Amino acid sequence: MGMIGTVSRRIFGVRDRVLPGPVAPGDVLAEAADLRVRLGGAEVLKGVDVRARAGEVLALVGPNGAGKSTLLAALAADLPADGGTVTVCGRPAPDWPARELALRRAVLPQSATLSFPFPVEDVVRMGRAPWAGTRREDCDDRIVREAMAATEVGAFAARPFSALSGGERARVALARVLAQRTPLLLLDEPTAALDLRHQELVLRVCRQRAAAGDAVVVVLHDLGLAAAYADRAVVLDGGLVAADGAPGDVFEDKLLSDVYRQPIEVFPHPRTGAPLIAPLRDAR
Structure with missing residues (x-):
């Protein structure tokens, strides 16, 4: 079984668990309703409504401090709500036991750190820990290979x-998340440390997972990537939702200029028509 398999059995146990059932396109896999979160005495989210649906890439965008990572953590049930509700797969987030929640949502944090020098393959295999002792454990080797190939x-x-x-x-951290094989993926700035080619790779993977039926929620700073790959974008500003809709509908000059406190122009790509977003600069 190996060290990772042994550790995963100790953490998650070997008892039979209720495995996730099939989801249909459009099913709501995570929802925040009138969500309010306070951190360090400050109200970071001030009544946010968001839904993540199966078969969809949802991009969370907005300036620094807008509440994107806080919202993602709340949708992951990693951060408690101070008001409103969060549901995951139709069940209130606080009601999920950790071992059951790990079968339904996978989370990629902003930074990936490990205290021990595990080989890359073992790190990716950690994503299979929640499935230890279930009938799907037999697929571990294949799924780990597929996750490593995708990234x-x-x-x-x-x-x-x-x-x-x-x-x-x-990319290894993303592979671990993919290996977890949950219907809900929550990714916090997965492209931040990547070069241009691998940024595109990661967003293509997001699209592939959505096409396979998963709900993918991704925090992005690059509005161009959000416009090119997201089915829907939620624009956050000061802990509130400033806009929610298809990027072609919500990425608009005035809205983005107001939210980012920076003049921005939006124009269609000459070939695809997708929105192109650029800061408005003085001509030199």
């Missing part, structure tokens, strides 16, 4: 995680 980390599978570059670590 292009197989070439350094034997290298210690601690020896990788920041971008390589980010």
Whole structure:
């Protein structure tokens, strides 16, 4: 079984658990209703309504401090609500036991750190820990290989995680999330440490998971990536939802200029028609 399998059994147990059932396109897999969250005495989210649906990539965008990561953590049931409600797969977030929740949602934090120099393949295999002792454990090897191939980390599978570059670590962390094989994926700035090619790779993976029926919620700073790959975008500003809809509908000059406190122009791509977003700069 190996060390990771042994550890996962100790953490999650070997008792039979209720495995996630099938989901249909459009099913709401995570929802915040009038969500309010306070951190350090400040109200970070001030009554937010958001739904993440199966088969959809939902981008959370907005300036620094808008509440994007806080909202993602609340949808993951990692951060308690001070008001309003959060549901995951139709059940109030606080009611999920950790071992059951881990079968239904996978979370990619902003930074990936490990205290021990695990090989890359073992790090990815950690994503299979929630399935230890279930009938789906037999698929572990195949799923780990597929996750590593999707993120292009197989070439350094034997290298210690601690020896990788920041971008390589980010892709390994994403592979771990993919290996978890949950219907809800919550990704916090997965492209922040990546070069142009791998930014595109990660967003293509997001689209592929949505096409396969998952709900994907991704925090992005790059509005161009959100416009190109997201089915829907929620624009946050000061802990409130400033807009919610298809990027082509909500990415509009005045709204974005107001939210980012920076003149922004939006124009259609000459070939695809997708919105292109750029700061408005003085001509030189």
